[in-house]
Amino acid sequence: xxxxxxxxxSVTNSYSLPNQKEIRGVWLTNxxxxxxxxxxxxxxxxxxxxxxxxxTIYPTVWQGGYSLYPSEVAETVYGEKIYPDSRLKGxxxxxxxxxxxxxxxMTVMAWFEFGFMMxxxxxxxxxxxxxxxxxxxxxxxxIKGEDEVVWLNPFHPEVQQFILDLVTEIVSxxxxxxxxxxxxxxxxxxxxxxxxxxxxxxxxxxxNPPDEARDSFWVRWRADQLNEFMGRVFHTVKAANxxxxxSVSPNPLHFSLPAHxxxxxxxxxxxxxxxxxxxxxxxxxxxxVDELKRTEVxxxxxxxxxAIGILSGLKNRPTPIEMIEKQVQxxxxxxxxxxxxxxxxxxxxxxxxPPIEREKALYNLFSFPASRVEMRNNLSQKTDQKPDRHTK
Numbered sequence: 001x002x003x004x005x006x007x008x009x010s011v012t013n014s015y016s017l018p019n020q021k022e023i024r025g026v027w028l029t030n031x032x033x034x035x036x037x038x039x040x041x042x043x044x045x046x047x048x049x050x051x052x053x054x055x056t057i058y059p060t061v062w063q064g065g066y067s068l069y070p071s072e073v074a075e076t077v078y079g080e081k082i083y084p085d086s087r088l089k090g091x092x093x094x095x096x097x098x099x100x101x102x103x104x105x106m107t108v109m110a111w112f113e114f115g116f117m118m119x120x121x122x123x124x125x126x127x128x129x130x131x132x133x134x135x136x137x138x139x140x141x142x143i144k145g146e147d148e149v150v151w152l153n154p155f156h157p158e159v160q161q162f163i164l165d166l167v168t169e170i171v172s173x174x175x176x177x178x179x180x181x182x183x184x185x186x187x188x189x190x191x192x193x194x195x196x197x198x199x200x201x202x203x204x205x206x207x208n209p210p211d212e213a214r215d216s217f218w219v220r221w222r223a224d225q226l227n228e229f230m231g232r233v234f235h236t237v238k239a240a241n242x243x244x245x246x247s248v249s250p251n252p253l254h255f256s257l258p259a260h261x262x263x264x265x266x267x268x269x270x271x272x273x274x275x276x277x278x279x280x281x282x283x284x285x286x287x288x289v290d291e292l293k294r295t296e297v298x299x300x301x302x303x304x305x306x307a308i309g310i311l312s313g314l315k316n317r318p319t320p321i322e323m324i325e326k327q328v329q330x331x332x333x334x335x336x337x338x339x340x341x342x343x344x345x346x347x348x349x350x351x352x353x354p355p356i357e358r359e360k361a362l363y364n365l366f367s368f369p370a371s372r373v374e375m376r377n378n379l380s381q382k383t384d385q386k387p388d389r390h391t392k
Contacts, residue, residue: 005257023307023338025056025277026347028097029113030063030085032315033345036172037087039096045344046097050104052359057106058249058340059097060113061170065122069094069174073165078123098175107177107372109247110170115184116152116159117144125150131159133187133194136211137193142188153198154187155225164236171240178245179237182280185248186232186262189213192222201226214258221265227270234272247275249309249340253296265296268304277340281311281321285326288347292334305373307331313346320351321361328365337373 022110026049031134035041036059046057060068066084067074070092075081078379118125118139125132134140135152140150152159167179188211201209201221210218232340237244248264256262267273279298282288291297292308300306308331313319324341331339342346346361348355 002199020368021373022332022370023056023275023277023305023340023372024054024366024370025058025109025307025338025340026054027111027340027343028057028059029343030060030068033343035344036060036093036097037085039091042093042096043100045098045104046104048345050106052363053369055106055370055372056109056338056340057097057101058111059094060107061094061110062112062166063114065114065118065124067166069170071166071169073162073169077162078127079315082123092204094170094174094176098246102175109178109180109245110174110176111180111182112163112166112185113182115181116154116187117184118152120148120150124152128158130196131156131162133191133197135190136193136209136213149189151187153192153194153197154229155192155200155222160229160232164232167233168236168240171237171244176244178247178275180247180249180275180277181233182249183251183256183260183262186226186250186256186260187222189219189259189261192261195239197222217371219258221263223257226261227263227266230267230272231270245274246272247277248273249277249279251279252291252294254294264295265300268300274304276304276306277309278306279309279311279342280327281309281342283323285323285330288327289330289334292330292336301336305337307340307342308336311346312341312343313350315346315350318346318351321351321358325361325365 011177019236028037028045033378040212048056062068064084068083068084068088070081097228098108112181118261131152132140132150133155141148154160165314170176171179192213193209200207201218211219234246248267250256250262250264251260253263253265256264262274262275268276278291280288280291281290308327310324310331311317311319312324348358351358
């Protein structure tokens with residue numbers, strides 16, 4: 001370990017930041033990664049990130065239809081305690097992550113990774129089939145890679161209350177610095193033809209939902225229902241803990257709105273989100289830059305901290321470290337407030353270069369400590385920023 005640290009510290013830094021303030025985040029997931037399944041794994045991962053001067057972690061708390069922390073809300077709904085992995089039994093993964101992160105001065109944001117999407121065989125689906133939404137032809141299953149998934153109906157009041165109860169439980173019982181929702185906090189455009197949503201639409205519009213799922217008004221109506229729910233989420237979180245930040249990590253708007261009914265720009269305009277981490281998972285620099293130029297991204301960046309999500313790789317899709325370096329520098333050059341990497345494991349593994357070489361390159365990018373950017377006054381002037389924890 002000493003030799004690794006020495007090797008990292010001996011790297012010459014060729015990058016600079018004028019104010020030495022930026023979000024340096026990493027998502028911690030339980031897919032293709034073992035770190036959350038032991039306290040030792042959590043401690044080791046956070047210490048490694050700390051040595052490279054990261055200051056923010058996004059540990060998953062809701063994934064695959066289950067909570068990864070001991071949730072009384074989930075236990076009440078399921079009727080029993082369910083552990084998505086036996087290695088979580090008898091532990092509180094979230095508490096362990098918060099304690100270690102805060103010990104090292106990091107910001108810890110609880111991440112609702114899968115939002116309304118879940119496996120077709122999950123306990124929640126079996127117990128509440130009425131909570132699911134469907135396509136025009138009545139089908140419910142969507143194929144994601146090799147998996148079959150279904151979608152909770154985000155317009156159903158019981159589904160909404162379940163999500164609000166989970167959020168309240170975390171914000172009230174844990175010293176998290178924030179809550180983050182991602183691109184799964186929406187709904188594929190083909191869905192929404194379930195009986196409940198169709199009836200709600202008829203009550204509101206006095207018409208049946210159109211056969212064409214991408215009909216402009218039908219898309220707008222469903223997106224507005226999600227907008228209203230996001231407002232409820234904001235006010236619920238602030239009622240439980242006014243200092244808890246609300247972060248969203250969506251896809252670019254030209255995809256997220258028409259394809260997944262996720263109108264994050266309206267959320268930002270209404271003051272419902274206080275940090276935006278835009279997923280710009282592009283394999284080439286030209287397309288990456290094009291996404292950063294978009295008007296809605298620039299406008300959001302003038303009101304709230306906007307960081308850019310960078311794909312550090314997947315198990316079957318490595319990202320060259322040279323591309324990561326170029327994308328980080330591009331984010332800095334264009335005045336954004338930092339980066340976050342998806343995900344921890346792929347920062348070092350599965351790529352052509354060995355882990356130590358990638359770790360050296362990352363240290364070269366982040367060779368000096370940096371505090372997170374302060375919360376700028378957004379349009380709604382809702383709350384003050386919590387004092388920064390990163391005091392290395």
